[in-house]
Amino acid sequence: MTGPGAADRAADWFAECYGTEPEGVWHAPGRVNLIGEHTDYNEGFVLPFALGQGVRAAVSRRDDGRLEMHSRQVPASSATVPLSRLAPGSVTGWAAYPAGAAWAIREAGYRVGGASIAIDADLERGAALSSSAALECATALALTELHGLSVPRPELAALARRGENEFVGVPTGIMDQSASLLGRAGQALLLDCRSGQASDVPLDLEAAGLVLLVIDTRVQHALADGRYAARRRACEDAARLLGVPSLRDITDRPGAVQQIADPLLRRRARHVVTENARVLETVGLLRAGEAGRCGPLLTASHASLRDDFEVSWPQADVAVEAAVAGGALGARMTGGGFGGSVIALVEDGASTGVRASASDAFAGRGWPPPRFLDALPSAGARRVR
Ligand code: GLA
Secondary structure: OOOHHHHHHHHHHHHHHHOOOOOEEEEEEEEEEEEOOOOHHHOOEEEEEEEEEEEEEEEEEOOOOEEEEEEOOOOOOOEEEEHHHOOOOOOOHHHHHHHHHHHHHHHOOOOOOOEEEEEEEOOOOOOOOOHHHHHHHHHHHHHHHHOOOOOOHHHHHHHHHHHHHHHHOOOOOOHHHHHHHHOOOOEEEEEEOOOOOEEEEEOOOOOOOEEEEEEEOOOOOOOOOOHHHHHHHHHHHHHHHHOOOOHHHHOOOHHHHHHOOOHHHHHHHHHHHHHHHHHHHHHHHHHOOOHHHHHHHHHHHHHHHHHOOOOOOHHHHHHHHHHHHOOOOEEEEEOOOOOOEEEEEEEOOOHHHHHHHHHHHHHHOOOOOOEEEEEOOOOOOEEOO
């Protein structure tokens, strides 16, 4: 749900919470990562795009120095906290994300004051489509714009990430916030996570006669349970063993992973190195107008995440297999893993067959039916009212 209807719904929710109209409404999208998984915190390459779906923050300034937060999706758990008392750990649950964004902005020296915030979303939580980043980015953009601060988007992404890393306590990379704030309609975002350089890569699926189908496996994904952090640590250990600052440094000599004696760390490193190569190959195909040929790269990415990085889950493996068996050009899990969604690249017209194949595979195992969504590369965060 995008467009004025969504902005009005968020404004109505604000009015319900505060008895008055908000000063404005900001939208920040979720994202799909086309390819480049667990590469961002290894200073590698990622290729996400912004979705049409996302989070709206209806916001007004207030002069009592407090941050009050309500969510239409979790109306029972609102939070109010004086800005001066914001500190890592001081807010828990969903409100830690917007509070963390406010904290990071203030930590950076920007003078933002109190605010009344009402959140509304049309993005499934736990589907690995970055509802958390969308929540942070909608809040960060609203607070800075309302206070007349024009913070460059890459800096705002870094602040939103800092809030998630230090305030919420989840050691994520920069991909999700970048996709949400820098995404553009009809484009994927190639991000070099070492230099910070971002460039658009054409992804006009419709013109290419393609659909990118999101298959939500209905297994809730969460980054805060320690397994994401463990993968990150393994990559750092592998880099240390190789005597390089990060695994990015062996992108050009993939054979170097053989020097890692520990088989587990060797597999983790091999995923990162091969995944970086797959991102660059995908970019080459997209820039050459060959989007339809990216399928095998997606499927190879999944195999690597399943076997070498071990972040897949049974429902994702079955969804990928069923999608390909049902006619998809390729498929892979997207996001951090351990739950969430699979994406499948599908030729126009083959979508019904792919959906049926995935649904049947789930039904045959007695699993709740997967949810489907056609992903459209859409505009990044912006004021919508
Ligand atoms: C999550 C994190 C990102 C990235 C992915 C894995 O989405 O927030 O920074 O590390 O996992 O690619």
